[in-house]
Amino acid sequence: AQSVTQPDIHITVSEGASLELRCNYSYGATPYLFWYVQSPGQGLQLLLKYFSGDTLVQGIKGFEAEFKRSQSSFNLRKPSVHWSDAAEYFCAVGAPGFKTIFGAGTRLFVKA
Amino acid sequence: EAQVTQNPRYLITVTGKKLTVTCSQNMNHEYMSWYRQDPGLGLRQIYYSMNVEVTDKGDVPEGYKVSRKEKRNFPLILESPSPNQTSLYFCASTPGGLVNTGELFFGEGSRLTVL
Numbered sequence: 001a002q003s004v005t006q007p008d009i010h011i012t013v014s015e016g017a018s019l020e021l022r023c024n025y026s027y028g029a030t031p032y033l034f035w036y037v038q039s040p041g042q043g044l045q046l047l048l049k050y051f052s053g054d055t056l057v058q059g060i061k062g063f064e065a066e067f068k069r070s071q072s073s074f075n076l077r078k079p080s081v082h083w084s085d086a087a088e089y090f091c092a093v094g095a096p097g098f099k100t101i102f103g104a105g106t107r108l109f110v111k112a
Numbered sequence: 113e114a115q116v117t118q119n120p121r122y123l124i125t126v127t128g129k130k131l132t133v134t135c136s137q138n139m140n141h142e143y144m145s146w147y148r149q150d151p152g153l154g155l156r157q158i159y160y161s162m163n164v165e166v167t168d169k170g171d172v173p174e175g176y177k178v179s180r181k182e183k184r185n186f187p188l189i190l191e192s193p194s195p196n197q198t199s200l201y202f203c204a205s206t207p208g209g210l211v212n213t214g215e216l217f218f219g220e221g222s223r224l225t226v227l
């Protein structure tokens with residue numbers, strides 16, 4: 001069965017430091033992969049997506065993610081975190097039948 | 113502006129009092145879905161609809177009903193709410209078509225408290 005694991009429930013980084021959020025998936029075929037961000041009191045916004053091709057994808061707000069098939073991973077990165085990046089981040093995989101499976105989320109705290 | 117609109121955004125109700133959370137999208141999307149978000153569990157799918165008059169259960173459908181009489185609307189109905197349905201609910205849509213990419217467009221959420 002398809003599944004998505006985000007090993008870190010929460011992460012704290014200093015403003016200006018680099019960030020990496022981990023995501024591992026279980027899926028039989030080439031997956032469609034997504035990262036969404038949820039700011040407090042808001043809905044989910046798509047950060048970036050991977051369908052095929054270049055395994056390093058660029059998204060909005062300076063985020064990028066790398067698809068590694070051998071590791072079944074799709075980690076999200078940002079070189080320099082801003083205080084406004086504090087939010088909850090969800091990794092997701094698109095499965096057959098118009099189904100999207102989400103990870104449990106990683107909450108990012110940014111300290112000054 | 114392309115959007116998914118949910119109402120109400122916040123609701124406090126009591127056990128057993130029927131309620132409906134509305135969802136409307138203006139993007140002519142075929143596929144619509146309801147999720148609930150609970151701490152530590154991420155988003156879990158309640159029901160989805162692939163088109164008008166076509167609905168199916170997601171992972172946690174118990175205690176919920178849906179209908180899809182028009183393409184743009186997909187209301188979530190709680191016939192007899194219970195405290196374990198206290199949650200944050202999201203409606204989402206996606207264009208549909210032959211290839212499911214899974215890219216979802218979300219409403220802003222409806223926070224429901226059942227006393």
